[in-house]
Amino acid sequence: MRDIVMNFLALVIGGILMCLALCCSMVTLAHGGYRTALLTALAASVLAVLCLARPSFRGSTFYRVVAAVLALPALFVWLDFSRRFHF
Secondary structure, eight states: OHHHHHHHHHHHHHHHHHHHHHHHHTOOOSSOOOHHHHHHHHHHHHHHHHHHHHHHHHSOHHHHHHHHHHHTHHHHHHHHHHHHOOO
């Protein structure tokens, strides 16, 4: 029972962090200072993938599929970060 609760909490937290990452990645700023927004998106997506790693390794097939679907937008966030972030 404990694994079910922990997997569910990891999915919920990972989903919320991924939504935050997508929102920060798609933001359009008037002054063009994307650095803070993109760094926030990158950090949120990395934390989301780390949260989603638990259900993908220790969960049932349902949890693994949901974790994989929730982790897919991280690719978009990372590609957008590499395209728009100026080093």
